[in-house]
Structure formats: C-alpha cells, structure tokens
Amino acid sequence: MRKPRNFPPGPLWIPIIGSSFHFGKAGKAVRGGPHVVLEILSRRWKTNVIGLKFGGQIVVSVSTYSTIKTVLENEAFNARPNNFFAKQRTIGKAPGITFAEGRIWNDQRKFLTRHLRNVGLGKSVLEVNIREELEDVISLIDGKSEAVSIGELVQPAVVSSIWSLIAGERLSRTDSKFQSLLLMLNKRSEAFDMGGGTLSNYPWLRFIAPGRVGFTLIKRLNVQLREILMETIDQHQGTWTLGNDSDLMYSFISHMHEQDEGEKSLDNEQLLMVCLDLFVAGAHSTGGTLDCACLMMLLHPDIQSKAQEVLDKEFSSSHSFTYSDRHKVPYIQAILSEVERLHQVFPIAGSRRALKDVDIEGYTIPKDSTILINLYSVFMSKEVWGDPENFRPERFLNDHGKLIIYDEFVPFSTGRRRCLGEPLARSFLFIFFAQLLRRYRILPMEGKALPSSILRTGIVSLPQPYSARFVQRTN
Numbered sequence: 104m105r106k107p108r109n110f111p112p113g114p115l116w117i118p119i120i121g122s123s124f125h126f127g128k129a130g131k132a133v134r135g136g137p138h139v140v141l142e143i144l145s146r147r148w149k150t151n152v153i154g155l156k157f158g159g160q161i162v163v164s165v166s167t168y169s170t171i172k173t174v175l176e177n178e179a180f181n182a183r184p185n186n187f188f189a190k191q192r193t194i195g196k197a198p199g200i201t202f203a204e205g206r207i208w209n210d211q212r213k214f215l216t217r218h219l220r221n222v223g224l225g226k227s228v229l230e231v232n233i234r235e236e237l238e239d240v241i242s243l244i245d246g247k248s249e250a251v252s253i254g255e256l257v258q259p260a261v262v263s264s265i266w267s268l269i270a271g272e273r274l275s276r277t278d279s280k281f282q283s284l285l286l287m288l289n290k291r292s293e294a295f296d297m298g299g300g301t302l303s304n305y306p307w308l309r310f311i312a313p314g315r316v317g318f319t320l321i322k323r324l325n326v327q328l329r330e331i332l333m334e335t336i337d338q339h340q341g342t343w344t345l346g347n348d349s350d351l352m353y354s355f356i357s358h359m360h361e362q363d364e365g366e367k368s369l370d371n372e373q374l375l376m377v378c379l380d381l382f383v384a385g386a387h388s389t390g391g392t393l394d395c396a397c398l399m400m401l402l403h404p405d406i407q408s409k410a411q412e413v414l415d416k417e418f419s420s421s422h423s424f425t426y427s428d429r430h431k432v433p434y435i436q437a438i439l440s441e442v443e444r445l446h447q448v449f450p451i452a453g454s455r456r457a458l459k460d461v462d463i464e465g466y467t468i469p470k471d472s473t474i475l476i477n478l479y480s481v482f483m484s485k486e487v488w489g490d491p492e493n494f495r496p497e498r499f500l501n502d503h504g505k506l507i508i509y510d511e512f513v514p515f516s517t518g519r520r521r522c523l524g525e526p527l528a529r530s531f532l533f534i535f536f537a538q539l540l541r542r543y544r545i546l547p548m549e550g551k552a553l554p555s556s557i558l559r560t561g562i563v564s565l566p567q568p569y570s571a572r573f574v575q576r577t578n
C-alpha cells in the first residue's frame with residue numbers, strides 16, 4: 104500500500120509489515136515503551152504528527168499539548184479503533200462504554216456520569232466504601248511483620264470498590280467469586296499485553312499461533328468473566344423494583360425500562376460490557392498509580408518526611424480521611440500530581456479513530472486511521488516543566504503553597520471523551536495515600552538494592568514488583 108496523499112511524515116513502509124521494522128529498530132536504541140519511541144520519531148522528523156502503518160492499520164501519533172488538545176476536542180476523533188483488539192475485548196456484540204460511539208456512547212456516557220454522581224462521587228456512599236477497603240488493607244499490613252507488596256494489596260481494593268459500586272455488595276477478599284474476578288482481570292490484562300498489539304496488526308496470527316499471541320487465553324477468560332458478571336446481572340434482574348437505583352446494575356435496568364419501544368441497544372449484554380469496561384479502565388490504573396506513589400515515597404525519604412510533617416500538623420493520628428481533606432494539604436495533592444505526571448499509567452491515552460478525513464497541522468489524516476495520543480510527550484516537555492525528568496512535587500505549588508492547575512496536566516485526558524472515572528480515582532488515591540502516609544513510614548528492605556522507578560510498559564504501565572517495610576509511626 105502506498106502512503107496516502109499528504110500523509111504525515113514518518114518511517115518507511117515495507118510491504119505487509121508497514122513501519123514495524125523501522126519502529127522496532129528505533130525502539131532498540133532507546134530505553135522505554137512505544138511512547139518513548141514515538142517521541143524520538145517525532146523529534147527525528149521534526150513534527151508533532153507522525154504517520155505509521157502497522158500490519159494493515161494506518162496509525163498516526165500526535166504529540167505536544169496544543170496538537171493533542173486540537174485532536175481531543177475535534178468530534179471527528181471521538182471514536183475508538185475498530186480493530187481486532189477492540190473486537191476481542193468486547194466479549195460479545197455490545198460496545199460497552201469505552202468502545203461505544205455515536206448515539207449509544209452519548210447515552211451511556213450521560214447515564215454513567217449521572218449514576219456515578221448520584222451514588223458515588225462526592226457522596227458518603229463512595230467514601231464509606233473506600234474506607235472499608237482501606238481498613239482491610241491496613242489490617243493486612245499490620246498483620247505482616249516484614250515485606251509488604253503494596254501493589255498486590257491495593258489493586259484488589261480498587262476492584263472491590265468498583266464491584267461495590269456496580270453490584271451494591273461488598274465481597275470479602277476470601278470470597279471465591281472475588282478471587283476469580285481478580286485473577287481473571289489480572290490474567291486478561293497480561294494476555295492483552297502479550298498479544299493485544301500483535302493481534303490488532305496481524306489478526307491472522309490467531310490461526311497460526313493462537314497460544315503464543317494470547318488468543319486462546321483471551322477467549323477462555325472472556326467466557327469465564329462473562330459467567331461471573333452474568334450471574335450477578337441475572338440476580339439483579341430478578342430482584343429489580345421500580346425506583347431502586349441503589350447500584351449501577353439496578354440503575355441500568357431502570358434505564359433499560361425507560362428505553363423507547365423497539366430500541367434494543369440497552370440489554371444485559373451491554374450492561375455486562377459496561378461493567379467490564381469500568382474494571383478494565385479503573386482497576387490497574389488506580390492501583391498502579393497508588394503503588395507508584397508509595398514507591399516514590401520510598402525512593403525520596405525527604406519528600407516523605409515533609410508529607411508526614413504536613414499531615415501531622417493538620418490531622419490527628421486517629422483521623423479518618425475524607426476526600427474533602429485534600430484542600431487542607433495541597434502538598435499531598437502536589438505529590439500525587441507529580442506521580443501522575445512523571446509515572447503515567449497511560450503514557451498513550453485511549454486510542455482514537457478518525458471518523459472522516461481530517462487535516463491536522465497541514466497533513467491529511469485518512470478516515471479510519473488509528474490515532475495514538477502521546478501524553479508522555481506533554482508530561483516530559485522541557486518547555487512546559489523545565490526539568491521534567493526530576494520528581495519535584497513543588498512544581499505543582501505556588502509561592503503561597505497553593506496548588507497550581509496546569510492546562511498541560513492531563514493524566515485523565517481532555518475533551519468530551521476524557522476519563523469517566525477521574526473523581527472516583529482521585530478520591531481513592533487521596534484517601535488511601537494520605538491515610539497510609541499518616542500511619543506508616545515506608546522504608547526500603549534492609550540489605551536489598553532499592554527498587555527501580557522505571558515502569559513496566561503494557562496496556563497500563565505499572566511499577567516493577569517491589570517490597571517495602573511499612574513501619575507504624577508512633578505519634
């Protein structure tokens with residue numbers, strides 16, 4: 104295939120594999136994931152818009168804040184790629200929320216935003232739920248005499264919080280349903296890391312090496328996840344009564360009853376996919392960010408000490424944190440912001456698809472191209488941050504110690520399709536982080552090398568597994 108007319112510059116296309124060879128070659132020369140390679144290519148070609156082709160897919164990567172904002176605010180980029188990866192993640196035929204578009208996306212987005220506002224965000228229901236999870240994590244840490252792998256403790260807590268919002272019940276960590284859900288979500292994420300990109304670009308590989316590209320595992324996990332979620336959806340269908348919107352499943356069933364005669368888009372399949380999308384989008388991202396925040400405290404003891412001084416000054420040791428406490432401790436918010444900036448769990452924000460031919464910075468992006476939004480380029484911009492490679496929470500504070508809101512700080516993306524769960528993620532991160540730091544000194548393991556701050560790149564970038572000592576503070 105020849106490059107389309109007025110296509111953005113980028114590496115040479117080779118028959119069948121497109122830019123993969125040159126992309127891979129550029130990748131070998133740098134340390135870091137695809138976002139780093141895209142940034143290098145962008146500099147090499149002196150452009151914010153790079154044109155690529157992976158297998159049969161035309162891909163365009165955009166970098167720098169102004170170009171990214173232009174793309175994210177353009178309705179013509181408000182769809183997601185419709186490739187093999189997208190089809191595999193949908194289990195059945197329903198689009199859910201993350202891969203929905205057009206009228207269904209609009210409806211589901213409005214419905215979910217309203218529901219999350221009503222039952223959760225800013226309401227005590229959500230905070231009670233987060234606090235219960237936190238107490239569980241604290242009891243597990245207190246029960247350990249030595250190494251704590253905080254990532255392994257907090258990720259189940261996020262899954263459990265999301266489950267409570269969805270199904271209105273709290274599952275104990277030892278509950279077999281919860282254990283299966285957690286295991287499957289983790290394995291599914293690993294399987295997509297292993298094969299997601301390859302399968303999207305070369306879907307025919309599933310016939311040749313289904314095991315190696317993760318296809319067999321993805322299929323099996325889809326069936327198992329479906330069973331767990333459908334069982335709970337069926338229970339909700341059986342017990343639903345008019346006016347009971349106490350959890351997301353009931354609320355969705357009410358919404359189903361409201362849909363126009365003959366309208367078929369809202370059904371159990373769609374509810375199943377919405378639930379799965381919330382787990383997939385929210386669990387590893389929120390858990391991974393908190394894990395990173397603890398790691399940064401371990402690696403920067405001076406910053407940890409300052410954070411603890413700030414917390415000790417404002418709150419007693421028996422204080423139970425709420426999200427509104429954040430206003431009293433901007434330094435804690437600054438630390439979390441700096442973690443989100445320097446260690447992005449999504450260095451490439453959710454990919455988009457061009458709904459028509461669109462001109463960006465003088466280049467023509469062909470209809471149906473996949474657009475990669477390289478947030479890494481924004482967060483590592485020298486022009487914006489001066490010293491982007493340093494972990495320096497103070498950059499988020501003004502001379503009066505108040506939080507600075509930067510336009511360029513968009514870890515949850517921007518535009519109409521930005522993250523739906525941001526307030527949930529932010530409440531979770533603040534309450535957990537503040538309470539853990541108020542209670543524990545996070546220390547390295549004695550006699551062991553310090554853990555690395557370089558993240559493992561995958562669909563979500565996460566810290567490499569590490570252990571720390573969580574020593575209870577005395578005051």
Ligand code: HEM
Nearest residue numbers: 201384385388389392452453515516520521522523524528
């Ligand atoms: C630190 C945690 C999180 C980060 C950094 C994050 C970041 C993002 C980003 C960058 C996107 C792509 C937006 C775009 O395409 O422009 C996204 C989408 C999304 N996120 Fe989050 N997210 C987090 C937590 C959560 C949580 C807790 C939930 C819900 C439980 C959630 C639900 C979603 C959904 C449903 C979408 C797709 C929205 C749509 O397509 O309309 N996220 N998130």
